[in-house]
Amino acid sequence: MIKKLTLENILFLDIETVPEQPIFSGLSETKQHLWEQKSQYQRGEISAEEFYERAGIWAEFGKIICISVGYFTFHGNVRQFRVTSFFGDEVKILKDFKNLLTSHFNQIKHLLCAHNGKEFDFPYIARRMIINNIELPEKLNLFGKKPWEVPHLDTLELWKFGDYKNYTSLKLLTNVLGIPSPKDDIDGSQVYKVYYQENGLERIITYCEKDTIAVAQVFLRLRGESILDETEIIHA
Template sequence: MLHKLNLEHILFLDIETVPEHENFDALGEEMQYLWADKTKYQRKEDFSPEEFYDRAGIWAEFGKIVCISVGYFTTKGETRSFRTTSFYGEEKQLLIDFKNLIETHFSKAHHLLCAHNGKEFDFPYIARRMIIHSIALPYKLNLFGKKPWEVPHLDTLDLWKFGDYKHYTSLKLLTHILKIPSPKDDIDGSMVRDVYYKENDIDRIIIYCEKDTVAVAQILLRLRQEELLSEDEVISV
């Protein structure tokens, strides 16, 4: 079945998130309480709510998206290319721009969204942040009433699990064992918060996010036993 998919019908994506505020003190009193309550089992006795706040970007209720990078295949004759672009800046606007891309170019029934661990993180995170900003969900993210086989999402982590629901493999590990050039050659997810708030370097985050998007496409190619993308075939627009 995987070989029957038309690669040009797939929108690959990755998101980068950070805590919605730079530090715990910026939260209102009620949100501070809710944060402490939300994370009490993760923190246990090891961290105070203040100390744990640098991880707030993991939760859509306490974090925000600072970059969505997308990529898609195009073919002209024998020439294959993979084009990437990114949405960044004020969160509500980047979500609107991303939604417009989906509804304009990837809205057909055969179109799919693809990410690594997307079903557990990227897709629900985007949907939750859209709802928080009062943005109507695009069809590709509105799963209400859909049967499992009707959900238009591909997840390279799911594909790698081969039915083993207990198994988790990070993007970094999977690219390494599949001999795919690592996207983690500059920063990793744990550093995005500091790069955003302390270094104010959104360009560095965009580059990192686009590399992850390319890596997701490379994994799908390897699962299909196809030749990996070369540097010349990847075009940032």
């Protein structure tokens, strides 16, 4: 089935998120209390304030700072993978991403693909759009859709082959499949520090784009095709 999909119809993506405020005390008292409640089972003996740097993984307490996307183009025998990023102000990021979907990936044949996207990237983007009063584009509006009507692909799900107990990180998957690692500078656990303490958005954008490329590479391997080389990757 996966080999029947047309690569040009797939938009590969990855997102990077951080807590909505640089520090816990930047939250309102109400939001601080809500965070204490929300995180109580995950943080164990760690205080809510100390645990706050991990708040970016929850859409209710975090925000998106970068969405990187990539798509294939073919000109005769020449294959290219074009990558670009939306970054900076979250509302602008979300509106620009929505405009891409509605303008170029709005048909039934079009699909979105991410690693662990069904559990994280896709719902996170949708929730942040609703929080920011942005109407959901059709590709993210899943209300009333049957499972087979959802236009999302997930390389984690594809790798599970029906095994619901298994979680495989993108870093591990690229390693076992012989794909260059996207985690050669920072990883997800360092994004908070790089963004808020080091003002390193450019590093985060590069990291996000590498993850997007890695998702496409994994998808190619799952199809039994050769992975991209550097000459085929175009940063727009």
